Amino acid sequence: MAFTQGTGRAPSGSRFRGMGLIGSLQLSKGIVTGGIVLALAATLTALLIPVKLFSEARRSGVFDRAGATPPGFTDDNLGVQDTQFGPLTAVDRDFVRRVKLAGLWEGPAGQQAFKAGTTTAVRKAGEHMVTGHRTLDQVDLAAANVLQIVAMPNKPSPEQQGWLDEILGATPQDFDAKFVQLTRAAHGKVFQVVAFTRANTQNTQVRRLADEADRTVRDHMDVLEKTGLWKGEEQSK
Numbered sequence: 001m002a003f004t005q006g007t008g009r010a011p012s013g014s015r016f017r018g019m020g021l022i023g024s025l026q027l028s029k030g031i032v033t034g035g036i037v038l039a040l041a042a043t044l045t046a047l048l049i050p051v052k053l054f055s056e057a058r059r060s061g062v063f064d065r066a067g068a069t070p071p072g073f074t075d076d077n078l079g080v081q082d083t084q085f086g087p088l089t090a091v092d093r094d095f096v097r098r099v100k101l102a103g104l105w106e107g108p109a110g111q112q113a114f115k116a117g118t119t120t121a122v123r124k125a126g127e128h129m130v131t132g133h134r135t136l137d138q139v140d141l142a143a144a145n146v147l148q149i150v151a152m153p154n155k156p157s158p159e160q161q162g163w164l165d166e167i168l169g170a171t172p173q174d175f176d177a178k179f180v181q182l183t184r185a186a187h188g189k190v191f192q193v194v195a196f197t198r199a200n201t202q203n204t205q206v207r208r209l210a211d212e213a214d215r216t217v218r219d220h221m222d223v224l225e226k227t228g229l230w231k232g233e234e235q236s237k
């Protein structure tokens, strides 16, 4: 009973006076418990806010699983679509369209190199670009069809058309170097986009396309570098 009669020593004049040891302990325990609950609530809030923001970004289709976008990404503002092959993001759809764009300018550039290249290596590079993009186009269009991706491009972008015009308008003396320089620089950029998509897409059709694109881009960089006319990144500056 003594423990309930205020045998504990409480500060004189304080609100603890007369509460006793048990009362003080219970009050302290309550304060500690309250502190823990507040700390847990704060931690949970800190964790939930970024998750909520990230979820909204994912729903909007702007971000892919990595929470980022590849270089040159264009958002079609259609968000994430559910398909039988997995979620289809704006990044995925942009990739499918960009594969088509690559073929639209590299095909004619490769054809010209196959005809007008002055060395076997340049003509071979041109041939690889024509055949590689023919195959890649088939996979790409099949993916676009089953994924019901609309607004597929039917002509090169203005930038690509500019490169193509430079190649088609090059003098015989300049042709080989111009062709290799412009196409190799473009492949270096698209390689990053392919790697990003291959690593992050959750859609099996897009992953299959990224696999095929990865093989194609590597092959094209190989044959272009074997021409001996590509000396490195400084050529694209």
Ligand SMILES: [Fe+2]
Pocket: 102, 106, 129, 132, 133, 187, 216, 217, 220
């Ligand atoms: Fe290519």
